[in-house]
Amino acid sequence: MATFLPKRHSPWRVGLTGGIGSGKSTVGGMLAAQGAVLVDSDQIARSVTGPNGDAMPAIRSAFGDAYVDASGALDRSRMRALAFSQPDARAQLEAIVHPLVTLHSDLAAQRAAESGAALIVFDVPLLAESARWSRRLDAVVVVDCSQATQIDRVVRRSGLAPDAVRGIIASQATRSARRAVADVVIVNDADCTLDELQARARQAGALFGL
Incomplete structure (x- = not known):
């Protein structure tokens, strides 16, 4: 997990991303429980x-x-x-x-900033695919896992066939492309327990003043 100096102003504007089945939404919920304001682009869409x-x-x-x-x-x-x-x-x-x-x-982030939020987390599944986000963020957090873990999780939760999940994965940025834009990587592979993921989310939140 990367470490960097805190900003001199607030709030942090942090992008959160990860491939399908990575656990990105779970991490977003954990950061929100720590006090971050979560702006969910999927929900808005x-x-x-x-x-x-x-x-x-x-x-x-x-x-x-x-x-x-x-x-x-x-x-x-x-x-x-x-x-x-x-x-x-x-x-x-x-x-x-x-x-x-x-x-x-942007409207949701403006309201959060006006309310005194220290950290605004933008949950963006396709962040690595979109250059427009890089200009609007202070840092990027990537939730990462192997493709085998992605397929297993999505098949179990959705009932989709493995080939269908592979097709979705192929339509998204590659794992290496996501990691290339990351300031912080939270590993959430198959052997990561929920408690371990919670600890990693807390470490990430602490980097941004939570």
């Missing part, structure tokens, strides 16, 4: 693509009614199939959703 969400008019215009369900939300399973089979469609969807996620993330 679900909100803007939910029933009558901010992204839905543009999604309907770009992809048609077939990709909007009866509640007025994005039909996630149909869009997932399209995005994996057609990279251009994925890029088009991201061009609609990502600016809205950025906007809502």
Whole structure:
């Protein structure tokens, strides 16, 4: 785990990322329990693509009614199939959703800073894939584990076939690419107990003044 000098101002703005099945969300919850304010980009993305969400008019215009369900939300399973089979469609969807996620993330961070938060953690699954995040963060925490551990965890929790999980992993940044952008790496492999992960999260939080 890396160590670096504390900043001279507050709050810290820290990105948290990791591949599917890495335990990133668990670590985010642990940091929040220590007092960090967690800004969950996945949750924001679900909100803007939910029933009558901010992204839905543009999604309907770009992809048609077939990709909007009866509640007025994005039909996630149909869009997932399209995005994996057609990279251009994925890029088009991201061009609609990502600016809205950025906007809502910034608003949440502003509220947290105004409330006196010492640490704002941005939970961003695709942080390593996006250059726009590097300009907005003071540091990056990566939760890391082997691909075999990722596959085992996701298969057990979701019921997806191993090949389907491998396809998801292949669509994300490589493990080495994530580690390359990390200031702090929290290892959460198969042999890491929950207590050990908690201790590692506490060590990371302490680096940022928690």
